[in-house]
Amino acid sequence: xxxxxxxxxxxxxxxxxxxxxxxxxxxxxxxxxxxxxxxxxxxxxxxxxxxxxxxxxxxxxxxxxxxxxxxxxxxxxxxxxxxxxxxxxxxxxxxxxxxxxxxxxxxxxxxxxxxxxxxxxxxxxxxxxxxxxxxxxxxxxxxxxxxxxxxxxxxxxxxxxxxxxxxxxxxxxxxxxxxxxxxxxxxxxxxxxxxxxxxxxxxxxxxxxxxxxxxxxxxxxxxxxxxxxxxxxxxxxxxxxxxx
Numbered sequence: 001x002x003x004x005x006x007x008x009x010x011x012x013x014x015x016x017x018x019x020x021x022x023x024x025x026x027x028x029x030x031x032x033x034x035x036x037x038x039x040x041x042x043x044x045x046x047x048x049x050x051x052x053x054x055x056x057x058x059x060x061x062x063x064x065x066x067x068x069x070x071x072x073x074x075x076x077x078x079x080x081x082x083x084x085x086x087x088x089x090x091x092x093x094x095x096x097x098x099x100x101x102x103x104x105x106x107x108x109x110x111x112x113x114x115x116x117x118x119x120x121x122x123x124x125x126x127x128x129x130x131x132x133x134x135x136x137x138x139x140x141x142x143x144x145x146x147x148x149x150x151x152x153x154x155x156x157x158x159x160x161x162x163x164x165x166x167x168x169x170x171x172x173x174x175x176x177x178x179x180x181x182x183x184x185x186x187x188x189x190x191x192x193x194x195x196x197x198x199x200x201x202x203x204x205x206x207x208x209x210x211x212x213x214x215x216x217x218x219x220x221x222x223x224x225x226x227x228x229x230x231x232x233x234x235x236x237x238x239x240x241x242x243x244x
Contacts, residue, residue: 031104047102059096065089087131090124117153125153142177142184149186161186171224191217 033041040046049055062073069085071077098116117125124130128147134140150161163169172194178184179193191197206214220229 033102033104037102054097054102056094056096059100060094063096065091065094084131087120087124090121091119092121093119095119139177143186144184166222167218168223173224189218 037047047054047058049058065088067075068088069078069082095116098119125148126146132147150159151157152160167173169175175194177186180189180191182188182190182193191202192199202214206212222228222230
């Protein structure tokens with residue numbers, strides 16, 4: 001390669017680099033900014049740190065988390081406060097770009113970002129109804145409490161809980177959830193919510209069968225079929241199915 005060609009290439013690269021810094025919105029900008037940021041057109045470094053992309057630290061210099069939903073970035077009260085934006089005060093860290101993008105090109109071509117619930121304080125993550133409306137189907141109408149007992153913080157569907165894995169709701173067991181899960185606490189269950197299942201009756205029947213451990217019913221019983229016993233009561237006796 002001749003010396004002249006090298007000089008021409010070096011000159012062109014220098015010009016391109018200069019243009020990127022002089023008119024970055026024209027050279028590398030993916031699209032126009034949202035109307036609220038119109039005054040920042042051409043001032044890329046108002047939001048971007050050199051060579052590292054958009055900086056959350058620069059976002060919060062204008063958009064203070066404590067004021068989001070209540071005040072404008074100029075400190076003027078909003079005519080209509082955005083109640084649902086109050087969760088910004090519950091964030092454990094300011095990672096604005098984890099959820100927000102700006103340029104029209106980014107919104108048009110990039111995958112839409114989902115809110116990362118792990119950015120919230122744990123106590124806030126346990127209060128889903130503070131931001132989300134409760135489902136109205138027949139199952140969820142019976143349930144109150146922490147949605148994370150069945151759903152994940154990243155996806156609503158599919159639910160991670162499979163009731164049949166623990167107990168099949170067949171025959172007389174297809175009842176209201178609160179029958180077995182008192183006060184809608186799905187981390188616990190009781191088999192004494194039914195008039196036939198009393199501690200005395202259960203104890204008497206199991207002792208008669210030579211079973212001394214019977215405090216965890218689903219360890220052995222996984223359905224309404226009392227003869228289909230899956231586990232051992234106390235290590236000494238197994239049920240009729242697979243009996244030693």
